[in-house]
Amino acid sequence: MTDFDVRPITDDERRSTFDLLRRALHVPRVTGEVWARVGESWPAARKFGAFEGGTPIGIVSSFDTELAVPGGRVVPAAAVEGVGVRADRTRRGVLSAMMAAQLAEFAARGVPLAVLHASEPTIYGRFGYGSAALGKTVRVTRPAARLHERVPAAGEVRMLTPEEAVREIPALYRRIGLHRPGMIARPPRWWPISHDRHVGPDGDHLVAVHSGPDGDDGFVVYATISHRSPESPDRGAVLDVHDLHGADPAARAALWRFLLSVDLVSAVHARHRPVDEPLAVLLTDHRHAGTLAVEDDLWLRPVDVAAALAARTYRAAGPVVVAVTDRLLPANTGHYEVGPDGARRTDAAADLALDVDALGMLYLGQWTATALAEAGRLEVRDAGAVARADELFTTVTAPWCGTHF
Ligand SMILES: CC(=O)SCCNC(=O)CCNC(=O)[C@H](O)C(C)(C)COP(=O)(O)OP(=O)(O)OC[C@H]1O[C@@H](n2cnc3c(N)ncnc32)[C@H](O)[C@@H]1OP(=O)(O)O
Numbered sequence: 096m097t098d099f100d101v102r103p104i105t106d107d108e109r110r111s112t113f114d115l116l117r118r119a120l121h122v123p124r125v126t127g128e129v130w131a132r133v134g135e136s137w138p139a140a141r142k143f144g145a146f147e148g149g150t151p152i153g154i155v156s157s158f159d160t161e162l163a164v165p166g167g168r169v170v171p172a173a174a175v176e177g178v179g180v181r182a183d184r185t186r187r188g189v190l191s192a193m194m195a196a197q198l199a200e201f202a203a204r205g206v207p208l209a210v211l212h213a214s215e216p217t218i219y220g221r222f223g224y225g226s227a228a229l230g231k232t233v234r235v236t237r238p239a240a241r242l243h244e245r246v247p248a249a250g251e252v253r254m255l256t257p258e259e260a261v262r263e264i265p266a267l268y269r270r271i272g273l274h275r276p277g278m279i280a281r282p283p284r285w286w287p288i289s290h291d292r293h294v295g296p297d298g299d300h301l302v303a304v305h306s307g308p309d310g311d312d313g314f315v316v317y318a319t320i321s322h323r324s325p326e327s328p329d330r331g332a333v334l335d336v337h338d339l340h341g342a343d344p345a346a347r348a349a350l351w352r353f354l355l356s357v358d359l360v361s362a363v364h365a366r367h368r369p370v371d372e373p374l375a376v377l378l379t380d381h382r383h384a385g386t387l388a389v390e391d392d393l394w395l396r397p398v399d400v401a402a403a404l405a406a407r408t409y410r411a412a413g414p415v416v417v418a419v420t421d422r423l424l425p426a427n428t429g430h431y432e433v434g435p436d437g438a439r440r441t442d443a444a445a446d447l448a449l450d451v452d453a454l455g456m457l458y459l460g461q462w463t464a465t466a467l468a469e470a471g472r473l474e475v476r477d478a479g480a481v482a483r484a485d486e487l488f489t490t491v492t493a494p495w496c497g498t499h500f
Pocket of ligand 1: 119120175176177178179180181184185186187188189190191192211212213214215217218221
């Protein structure tokens with residue numbers, strides 16, 4: 096049995112908790128020189144540590160962001176990151192205690208939704224997070240893959256210098272906007288660690304920007320993995336896409352056209368792309384764009400169920416009453432009516448019942464009520480309500496986060 100306290104960390108505990116996290120994720124501790132550069136991106140704010148005496152044994156962190164929800168609204172959200180427990184203190188409730196403290200703090204601040212990317216899909220369901228957006232890993236083989244002649248071709252692609260990439264991409268990401276449910280705003284502290292480090296003067300990633308009729312409207316960040324060897328000297332490199340965003344389909348197609356035009360390349364590889372990105376129909380031959388995997392991408396937890404349900408829109412269908420159970424935030428447990436004119440609490444009898452993590456799965460439109468019912472994750476009390484819930488919650492565009500954190 097371990098005796099530990101969970102509390103917000105202090106400024107003096109930033110470095111030791113950062114080191115603890117890196118150890119939990121199996122990456123080496125940073126040197127003093129690196130800490131001097133990245134330390135500011137690990138502020139004490141929004142972090143709970145678990146401590147034995149004064150020694151940290153666990154950490155959970157988050158940052159404030161905004162999340163696009165179905166219907167186009169962008170709502171405040173907490174992005175959970177930096178979760179780790181010291182290897183000799185796992186499986187004795189340390190994470191559970193930190194998650195409970197963090198969720199209580201989100202609820203006290205009135206944050207409607209929390210999101211995260213999970214290192215393992217088995218961890219977060221018990222804390223009310225549901226797998227809310229999937230991402231696919233694609234591989235487009237070269238040199239045969241080419242874009243169909245009808246794919247619109249307008250604008251120009253230009254490569255940026257490392258200095259330009261650091262300077263220009265944050266504003267371009269903001270200009271592109273959060274146009275898909277699941278996309279999040281990237282706060283200033285996200286960029287040094289997740290972008291500048293890769294694309295800046297010491298990084299090994301390349302950046303290309305697309306300019307359309309109204310100026311810059313898309314960018315791609317990618318790395319080049321050389322596959323040449325003495326045994327196969329002619330084998331081309333693989334372009335590994337790290338970040339690709341475009342304001343509209345034409346900008347995104349132009350960036351793919353650019354990637355497929357780079358010489359001495361045998362394949363373009365991209366992880367965590369939207370599941371409905373129409374790569375196959377952009378190409379003359381579907382088979383040159385293979386989906387290697389479809390994985391959980393964004394996990395979502397309604398923190399304030401009433402506010403979360405009211406934030407998104409619903410398609411036209413008869414209303415349904417959903418009973419939600421939330422073990423960790425019991426104030427959420429209750430009945431909610433959801434219809435084309437919005438969502439609110441109700442005393443009416445429930446047509447459907449589910450736990451808050453399953454509501455997280457339904458929320459961005461990734462999973463249907465039918466799928467959740469078939470999997471036993473949604474209890475059906477009125478058979479007609481499942482089809483109505485399918486219609487209400489469905490979105491035309493698949494949800495996608497597109498930001499690693
Ligand atoms: C958002 C992010 O940052 S993702 C990164 C998450 N971090 C990592 O993966 C780093 C390596 N792993 C770790 O540091 C730890 O194992 C953690 C943080 C995943 C879990 O911490 P723990 O303190 O062991 O969790 P805790 O003891 O509270 O476990 C609660 C329950 O979850 C289960 N659980 C916890 N981690 C896992 C896991 N990796 N796989 C399966 N079950 C797990 C426990 O068995 C326990 O189940 P129970 O309630 O039925 O008994």
